[in-house]
Amino acid sequence: MENFDLIRILKFLPGIIIGLTVHEFCHAWMAHRCGDSTSKEQGRVTLNPLKHIDFLGFLMLIVAGFGWAKPVQFDESRLRNPKYDVMKIAVAGPLSNALTAMILSVFFAIFFAGITGYRNSMTIFVADILWYSININWGLFIFNLIPLPPLDGSHLLLNQLRRYPVFYDNLYKYGSYLFLALILATVITKINFLPIGPAIRFLSEGFLSLLGYN
Numbered sequence: 105m106e107n108f109d110l111i112r113i114l115k116f117l118p119g120i121i122i123g124l125t126v127h128e129f130c131h132a133w134m135a136h137r138c139g140d141s142t143s144k145e146q147g148r149v150t151l152n153p154l155k156h157i158d159f160l161g162f163l164m165l166i167v168a169g170f171g172w173a174k175p176v177q178f179d180e181s182r183l184r185n186p187k188y189d190v191m192k193i194a195v196a197g198p199l200s201n202a203l204t205a206m207i208l209s210v211f212f213a214i215f216f217a218g219i220t221g222y223r224n225s226m227t228i229f230v231a232d233i234l235w236y237s238i239n240i241n242w243g244l245f246i247f248n249l250i251p252l253p254p255l256d257g258s259h260l261l262l263n264q265l266r267r268y269p270v271f272y273d274n275l276y277k278y279g280s281y282l283f284l285a286l287i288l289a290t291v292i293t294k295i296n297f298l299p300i301g302p303a304i305r306f307l308s309e310g311f312l313s314l315l316g317y318n
Contacts, residue, residue, distance in 0.1 A: 113166060115229070119237030120165055121153050123201055123244045124173040128156035130200035131176040131193055138189035140182040148176055170247070170287070175254070194259035198248045205241035206311060208234055213317040242307045246300050252286075253279035 129151050132143035147155055158174045165171030176193075183189040212234040219227040251261035258279060286297045296302075312318075 115232045115236050116166060116240070118233050119240035120162070121157070122204065122237060123241045124162070124165075125151055125153045125156050126200045126204050126241075127197040127244055127248070128173050128176055130196040134193045134196035135176060135178040135183075135189075138192060139184040140178045140180075142178050142182070143176050146177065148174075191260055194256045197256050198245045201241040201244040201248070205238050205245065205308070208238045208241065209308070209311050209315060209317075212238060213312060213315040216317065238312075239304050239308050242304045243300060246303045246307070250283070250298070252283040255283070 128148065132148035132150075135142065136144045136149050143149055156173050158172055161172035161174075163171070178193060180186045180190060212231070215234060216231055219231070248255050249257040249260075251257040253275070258275075261275075289295070290297045
């Protein structure tokens with residue numbers, strides 16, 4: 105059982121590291137591009153995973169299936185066009201994961217076609233790493249677009265609610281508790297309040313089918 109768990113973790117690790125790193129790098133890169141150098145000064149405009157991965161969040165992602173990286177900080181007052189730049193920064197992370205999933209899907213389809221008739225434990229292991237990496241990146245794309253703090257989707261929603269100060273403040277303050285309550289409710293009741301799994305399968309299998317892989 106221990107060997108099985110270790111092998112499974114080894115298959116997950118590349119996808120988690122790639123997904124979190126690309127996600128946070130794109131947040132930082134977009135913030136810098138929009139005029140705020142905070143992320144640049146903090147060394148976040150880099151593809152070095154050590155600059156982005158939070159140890160506890162990384163561990164939670166492996167153990168529990170959801171976790172976090174170090175959030176990219178930016179100063180709204182330094183952005184050229186705060187109203188729209190905040191949304192650009194927010195969406196840059198999830199979109200980077202979707203693009204990464206698509207690129208990995210192309211590699212997966214090519215690789216799997218190439219090993220037809222030559223499959224062994226090593227080639228299957230590599231194929232599994234690619235498969236997990238694809239699904240992890242689609243998962244990060246979907247998960248982070250949920251419009252509740254502290255996820256990226258909340259910035260897209262909250263930015264539209266600034267004209268309603270009371271609602272904006274309450275959602276900003278209590279949205280993370282609502283998000284946590286949904287997770288706990290899903291675990292306790294076994295009712296899927298956040299159907300992320302089916303959405304991941306739809307995107308991963310759907311895009312691969314477009315590439316001719318079934």
